[in-house]
Every structure is written in C-alpha cells, then in structure tokens.
Amino acid sequence: MNQYGTAIDWSMIQNVAETDAREGMELLTWKMTFTVTLLGILPSVVLGYSKVQYPPIKGHLAQILGSVLASLVLAGVLLFLLYKGLASPLREHRELRFLLTPTNYIQAVNGYFKRKWASPVVVSPLGTDANKGVLWAKSSRRTVTVIIVGETARSMNFSLNGYSRQTNPLLANQQGLLNFTQVQSCGTATAVSVPCVFSALGRHQYSSAKAQGQEGLLDVFKHAGFDVRWRDNNSGCKGVCDRIQFEDLSKPAPGDPLCNTEECYDEKLLRDLPELIRSATKDLVIVLHQKGSHGPAYSKRYPKEFAKFAPVCETSELAKCSTESIVAAYDNTILYTDFIISKAISILEQSNTEDGVDTALMYFSDHGESLGEKNMYLHGAPYVISPDEQRHVPLMLWLSDSFQTRFRIDTRCLAARRDQEFSHDNVFHSALGMLAINTAVYNPKLDIFNACKHEQ
Ligand SMILES: [Zn+2]
Structure with missing residues (x-):
C-alpha cells in the first residue's frame, strides 16, 4: 500500500488469489523484506519474549469491557459533534474504507469469499441459437x-x-x-x-x-x-x-x-x-x-x-x-x-x-x-x-x-x-x-x- 498507493478491496484479494507465482515474485523485493522484518517480525519477537503480567480474569474482563464501552461512547459523542464535517467526505470518499487497516483486508477477504462461495457454479448456455x-x-x-x-x-x-x-x-x-x-x-x-x-x-x-x-x-x-x-x-x-x-x-x-x-x-x-x-x-x-x-x-x-x-x-x-x-x-x-x-x-x-x-x-x-x-x-x-x-x-x-x-x-x-x-x-x-x-x-x-x- 505504501509503495504503490494500493487500496484493498475484495477484487484486490481476488487478484492475489488468481495471480501466479511469477507475478507475485516481482512484488517481493528487498525493500519489502526489510519493511516486513522491521515492522512485523522484530516487534513480534520482542512481544514474544516479553513477560506479560495477566491480572485475574474476572476483574480484567470487566476492565476491558469497560474501556471498550467508554471508547465507543467517546467515539459516538465525537461523531455526533463532528458529523456535519464528516458526512460528506465519508459519503463521497467511500474508498477511505479501503485504506483503513486492518478493517480493509478483513472486509475484503470476507467479500472475496462471499462472492466465491456464493452458489455452486452451474454454467448456463448462451446463444445456442447462434x-x-x-x-x-x-x-x-x-x-x-x-x-x-x-x-x-x-x-x-x-x-x-x-x-x-x-x-x-x-x-x-x-x-x-x-x-x-x-x-x-x-x-x-x-x-x-x-x-x-x-x-x-x-x-x-x-x-x-x-x-x-x-x-x-x-x-x-x-x-x-x-x-x-x-x-x-x-x-x-x-x-x-x-x-x-x-x-x-x-x-x-x-x-x-x-x-x-x-x-x-x-x-x-x-x-x-x-x-x-x-x-x-x-x-x-x-x-x-x-x-x-x-x-x-x-x-x-x-x-x-x-x-x-x-x-x-x-x-x-x-x-x-x-x-x-x-x-x-x-x-x-x-x-x-x-x-x-x-x-x-x-x-x-x-x-x-x-x-x-x-x-x-x-x-x-x-x-x-x-x-x-x-x-x-x-x-x-x-x-x-x-x-x-x-x-x-x-x-x-x-x-x-x-x-x-x-x-x-x-x-x-x-x-x-x-x-x-x-x-x-x-x-x-x-x-x-x-x-x-x-x-x-x-x-x-x-x-x-x-x-x-x-x-x-
Ligand atoms: Zn490486466
């Protein structure tokens, strides 16, 4: 996305699924390797080795739910206050959702499989009178x-x-x-x-x-x-x-x-x-x-x-x-x-x-x-x-x-x-x-x- 300004929608997932190895290999560059290593693998390793202190599940769950709820309320209030300014850009620039990670690729993968598995493909004939x-x-x-x-x-x-x-x-x-x-x-x-x-x-x-x-x-x-x-x-x-x-x-x-x-x-x-x-x-x-x-x-x-x-x-x-x-x-x-x-x-x-x-x-x-x-x-x-x-x-x-x-x-x-x-x-x-x-x-x-x- 950084390199090519790509937006991720279901058809981009389809491109991924239907391409071939040679086409894919062209996108696997040293810069890509470096980026994935630096921003993906290294932080994961650090996280993997760090010791996390888990509080007892009961109180912790309440704490998590509480903060999710508070966040939602806060988001709702902000949305309400700023709606006038947000409504038209959000409607006119629906593509923004294709840029928002990780919801973009989750939605896109979901959309791709929904289409793919929609119904068993029975090919109906066309123009048999030709x-x-x-x-x-x-x-x-x-x-x-x-x-x-x-x-x-x-x-x-x-x-x-x-x-x-x-x-x-x-x-x-x-x-x-x-x-x-x-x-x-x-x-x-x-x-x-x-x-x-x-x-x-x-x-x-x-x-x-x-x-x-x-x-x-x-x-x-x-x-x-x-x-x-x-x-x-x-x-x-x-x-x-x-x-x-x-x-x-x-x-x-x-x-x-x-x-x-x-x-x-x-x-x-x-x-x-x-x-x-x-x-x-x-x-x-x-x-x-x-x-x-x-x-x-x-x-x-x-x-x-x-x-x-x-x-x-x-x-x-x-x-x-x-x-x-x-x-x-x-x-x-x-x-x-x-x-x-x-x-x-x-x-x-x-x-x-x-x-x-x-x-x-x-x-x-x-x-x-x-x-x-x-x-x-x-x-x-x-x-x-x-x-x-x-x-x-x-x-x-x-x-x-x-x-x-x-x-x-x-x-x-x-x-x-x-x-x-x-x-x-x-x-x-x-x-x-x-x-x-x-x-x-x-x-x-x-x-x-x-x-x-x-x-x-
Ligand atoms: Zn083409």
Missing part, C-alpha cells in the same frame, strides 16, 4: 479472426492516440488500421475486465458470479460452428476459455530465443500462427492474451531491441525510480505491443493473399495503468474512484479487403467513428456483428459495425 448469417452462404472461403487481448496498455501512451513519443511507428503506417480513441474498460484489473469483456453482461450487470454462471462470447462462436482457441502468455483466461482449446505459452523453455529465464515475450503468441491458419479446416477464432505492459517490472516485458526510450527503471521498486524512467520502460512495452499487433496483421495479410483466407483482427487492452499520476501506480483501483489512466484503453481493428467485401463492412464509416465513446460493453456485440452471426443474444445497439454495413 448461426452464420446469410452473408456466409455466398463464399466458401475460410475466415480467421484474431482477437488480441492486451495487458495494462493505456490509451494515452499510444502515439496513434496523440502521445508525443513515437510509440506506434509500425501501426502508424499500417494500411487500413482502424483506431478508436475513446474506449473505457469494464474493470481496472485483469480478473474483472477479461471475464467482463467476453461476457454478454456489460459493466453495469457484470459480477464475477454472473459471468462464471453464464457462457460468453467464445462459447457463442463455438455454437455458431467456429473452431475457437485461446493462446496465453499471461496468467490464464480467468474462466473465459474453460470450454475451448487453451494453449499456455507463458512457460519459458531453455534456449528459446523468445523467452528469458523467467518468462516469454509476446512474440511467442505468433509462433506457428501461419501454419495454424493454413492447417485449419474450420472457420477460426484465435485469442492471443498478451503479457503486454504488465508492471511493475515493465523493463522485463520486451526484448533489448525495443529499449528505444531510456533510461529505464529496471526494478520492481518503483519508489527507487524517477517517474521519467518508469514511463520510459512503460513506453517501450507499448512500442513492443506496436510490433506484436503489426506482425499479427502481416501474418493475416499473408494468409489473405497467399492462402485465400478472409482475415480480421481486433485488439483491445483489458485496462490501463497509473504511472505516478495523482501519486498512484499500477492498476486495480476500485472502479468508482479509478483514474482515467486505469480505464481508458486502446481498441483497434484491421480487416482484410475480402473480409470487408464479404461482410459488407464500410470501413470509411467505421473510421469516422474513431473519436466516439465506446467501452468494453461494445466488444461482445461488435465481434458478433463483424462476423455476421445471428443469435438472440446479439444487441445491434452495442455493435460498432451495425451502422457501418453496406446495403448491397
């Missing part, structure tokens, strides 16, 4: 749709969105790239945003329990007859890919040029992708889940060639680094993501021209990141008080020409919507709309493509 609409009948060409789920990439550090540093040198020159500048995420942490964005619930209806109890977008694709795969270089798909093929690419193999000793770079997600596309027999949807810009060790997320901005913060202890060096390391992760998206598009361009496959790509990030603004770092702030940096995410589309023609997509119309306000709520319905899938769960009002389809 089928490929009339536009599909006119061509026998296969389709491949790649959905890249970014990690911790915030919109404002993309030069495509007006950032002063050139963090998108490749995508800036990408023909036909559609970039949306005003997109809000569903949550501020992976454990919320990823299940939410693939669910049909939308942010206001979303809860972890509801999302777990209902199939999502990838299941609807499956019902419509697609082969659906999830390739992961993050800490799993948070339940989203439970019923489809899952491939964990995050574990480094010795000598793998796309990995360091601890983890793999996102380029590994693209390995064998051309072959995978070529050998597929059905229409394919492939989700690539990036490690992206996950902090605090930003400088570990990209190979050396992408260290364009310098000097960079090389430690997880952000307090030891200047804001400039933290931002420089973060910007290098965006530069690397620029390369990843660009390379994925090249692969899809090639499949389109050489293998006759109708290809499309969608990219969005799960949430943003604080890099010291308002003295906040990382992400995961309770949504109501979360800063724009943690919620404002990039969204991009690329559609091969034959894909556009086949599904009658008017890209000029889409390009004109670039500065409109969208959110993760649009992803579910837009993905269905883009691929012309008919189902009762599709809501055209939330489909970015709906207003942008040619009549003929």
Whole structure:
C-alpha cells in the first residue's frame, strides 16, 4: 500500500488469489523484506519474549469491557459533534474504507469469499441459437479472426492516440488500421475486465458470479460452428476459455530465443500462427492474451531491441525510480505491443493473399495503468474512484479487403467513428456483428459495425 498507493478491496484479494507465482515474485523485493522484518517480525519477537503480567480474569474482563464501552461512547459523542464535517467526505470518499487497516483486508477477504462461495457454479448456455448469417452462404472461403487481448496498455501512451513519443511507428503506417480513441474498460484489473469483456453482461450487470454462471462470447462462436482457441502468455483466461482449446505459452523453455529465464515475450503468441491458419479446416477464432505492459517490472516485458526510450527503471521498486524512467520502460512495452499487433496483421495479410483466407483482427487492452499520476501506480483501483489512466484503453481493428467485401463492412464509416465513446460493453456485440452471426443474444445497439454495413 505504501509503495504503490494500493487500496484493498475484495477484487484486490481476488487478484492475489488468481495471480501466479511469477507475478507475485516481482512484488517481493528487498525493500519489502526489510519493511516486513522491521515492522512485523522484530516487534513480534520482542512481544514474544516479553513477560506479560495477566491480572485475574474476572476483574480484567470487566476492565476491558469497560474501556471498550467508554471508547465507543467517546467515539459516538465525537461523531455526533463532528458529523456535519464528516458526512460528506465519508459519503463521497467511500474508498477511505479501503485504506483503513486492518478493517480493509478483513472486509475484503470476507467479500472475496462471499462472492466465491456464493452458489455452486452451474454454467448456463448462451446463444445456442447462434448461426452464420446469410452473408456466409455466398463464399466458401475460410475466415480467421484474431482477437488480441492486451495487458495494462493505456490509451494515452499510444502515439496513434496523440502521445508525443513515437510509440506506434509500425501501426502508424499500417494500411487500413482502424483506431478508436475513446474506449473505457469494464474493470481496472485483469480478473474483472477479461471475464467482463467476453461476457454478454456489460459493466453495469457484470459480477464475477454472473459471468462464471453464464457462457460468453467464445462459447457463442463455438455454437455458431467456429473452431475457437485461446493462446496465453499471461496468467490464464480467468474462466473465459474453460470450454475451448487453451494453449499456455507463458512457460519459458531453455534456449528459446523468445523467452528469458523467467518468462516469454509476446512474440511467442505468433509462433506457428501461419501454419495454424493454413492447417485449419474450420472457420477460426484465435485469442492471443498478451503479457503486454504488465508492471511493475515493465523493463522485463520486451526484448533489448525495443529499449528505444531510456533510461529505464529496471526494478520492481518503483519508489527507487524517477517517474521519467518508469514511463520510459512503460513506453517501450507499448512500442513492443506496436510490433506484436503489426506482425499479427502481416501474418493475416499473408494468409489473405497467399492462402485465400478472409482475415480480421481486433485488439483491445483489458485496462490501463497509473504511472505516478495523482501519486498512484499500477492498476486495480476500485472502479468508482479509478483514474482515467486505469480505464481508458486502446481498441483497434484491421480487416482484410475480402473480409470487408464479404461482410459488407464500410470501413470509411467505421473510421469516422474513431473519436466516439465506446467501452468494453461494445466488444461482445461488435465481434458478433463483424462476423455476421445471428443469435438472440446479439444487441445491434452495442455493435460498432451495425451502422457501418453496406446495403448491397
Ligand atoms: Zn490486466
């Protein structure tokens, strides 16, 4: 909490429960060890060895109860006298309770388990009526749709969105790239945003329990007859890919040029992708889940060639680094993501021209990141008080020409919507709309493509 300005609510406990060892290890620093030793272990040892004189239980109990009662009365009187001054800050800054130790983590742990154990998870089917609409009948060409789920990439550090540093040198020159500048995420942490964005619930209806109890977008694709795969270089798909093929690419193999000793770079997600596309027999949807810009060790997320901005913060202890060096390391992760998206598009361009496959790509990030603004770092702030940096995410589309023609997509119309306000709520319905899938769960009002389809 000291180092990163973190507030502890139930979703932060969920983050703790659902993370993996590697992610956790990055937070175990020497400073952390020192702090825990100095403020936790040493006082406990002193207490352990000190001799306590316990008075007889009867009188002692009365004494304790008396002092608790007196304290409560005193607190009540103070609250009454000062209520006017306290009421509005307490109501407007509900986040204060997430900062008050130890009630914050006691409440948070309680809240987490209450949600987790709420009811046995029975997954109800969704969109079982899904089928490929009339536009599909006119061509026998296969389709491949790649959905890249970014990690911790915030919109404002993309030069495509007006950032002063050139963090998108490749995508800036990408023909036909559609970039949306005003997109809000569903949550501020992976454990919320990823299940939410693939669910049909939308942010206001979303809860972890509801999302777990209902199939999502990838299941609807499956019902419509697609082969659906999830390739992961993050800490799993948070339940989203439970019923489809899952491939964990995050574990480094010795000598793998796309990995360091601890983890793999996102380029590994693209390995064998051309072959995978070529050998597929059905229409394919492939989700690539990036490690992206996950902090605090930003400088570990990209190979050396992408260290364009310098000097960079090389430690997880952000307090030891200047804001400039933290931002420089973060910007290098965006530069690397620029390369990843660009390379994925090249692969899809090639499949389109050489293998006759109708290809499309969608990219969005799960949430943003604080890099010291308002003295906040990382992400995961309770949504109501979360800063724009943690919620404002990039969204991009690329559609091969034959894909556009086949599904009658008017890209000029889409390009004109670039500065409109969208959110993760649009992803579910837009993905269905883009691929012309008919189902009762599709809501055209939330489909970015709906207003942008040619009549003929
Ligand atoms: Zn995330």
